[in-house]
Amino acid sequence: xxxxxxxxxYNEAKNIATVLLALHDIExxxxxxxxxxxxxxxxxxxxxxxxxxxxxxxxxxxxxxQGKGAAMVAGAKQAPTDVxxxxxxxxxxxxxxxxxxxxxxxxxxxxxxSMALFRQxxxxxxxxxxxxxxxxxxxxxxxxQFQDAPGLRExxxxxxxxxxxxxxxxxxxxxxxxxxxxxxxxxxEKLGLGIGFFxxxxxxxxxxxxxxxxxxxxxxxxxxxxxxxx
Numbered sequence: 001x002x003x004x005x006x007x008x009x010y011n012e013a014k015n016i017a018t019v020l021l022a023l024h025d026i027e028x029x030x031x032x033x034x035x036x037x038x039x040x041x042x043x044x045x046x047x048x049x050x051x052x053x054x055x056x057x058x059x060x061x062x063x064x065x066q067g068k069g070a071a072m073v074a075g076a077k078q079a080p081t082d083v084x085x086x087x088x089x090x091x092x093x094x095x096x097x098x099x100x101x102x103x104x105x106x107x108x109x110x111x112x113x114s115m116a117l118f119r120q121x122x123x124x125x126x127x128x129x130x131x132x133x134x135x136x137x138x139x140x141x142x143x144x145q146f147q148d149a150p151g152l153r154e155x156x157x158x159x160x161x162x163x164x165x166x167x168x169x170x171x172x173x174x175x176x177x178x179x180x181x182x183x184x185x186x187x188x189e190k191l192g193l194g195i196g197f198f199x200x201x202x203x204x205x206x207x208x209x210x211x212x213x214x215x216x217x218x219x220x221x222x223x224x225x226x227x228x229x230x
Contacts, residue, residue, distance in 0.1 A: 015185050022095055
């Protein structure tokens with residue numbers, strides 16, 4: 001059994017090479033699919049350079065920008081395997097060992113979805129995964145179980161909230177995998193304090209909005225199934 005890796009990317013020319021390098025020697029990986037979601041920098045050029053030496057690497061370009069949820073769906077639809085691993089394009093400190101640990105519970109049939117939680121990377125990203133673990137963008141799952149998650153394509157930065165509540169509504173087993181020493185580049189570091197703050201605020205609003213909508217969808221599903229919701 002193998003896995004396909006899907007990486008949504010928007011203006012990540014400075015960061016995505018680090019992620020692609022960490023994936024170079026990982027088995028069993030059938031495809032590494034980068035979805036360039038309307039980037040205005042050279043993200044696609046960086047990916048193409050890696051394609052010269054990485055036959056598993058594929059590039060999908062969306063124009064204009066359609067949001068993270070749409071990029072995730074576009075990549076998963078092109079995946080040659082049902083098992084899909086979603087990774088952010090701005091990870092720092094990720095190794096092949098981290099990836100294998102996240103994939104193993106799914107390939108071994110021990111869980112329906114696994115999610116990575118940062119620890120001992122940086123305080124700001126550690127705290128985010130301690131307080132709101134559902135925002136983690138690093139997840140491995142079977143796409144056939146999530147392709148009908150209500151609103152996933154439209155959710156933007158709220159995509160993880162949709163996936164999380166879809167899994168809980170169907171009583172799926174979720175495995176939490178600790179990633180020691182991993183963090184990611186913050187929006188403030190990418191865009192500067194001012195623009196980065198408002199970009200973060202925009203993404204947080206999307207997350208909260210879709211968290212509420214996903215909770216409602218979960219409650220509705222549970223009610224239709226006649227089961228207790230908790």
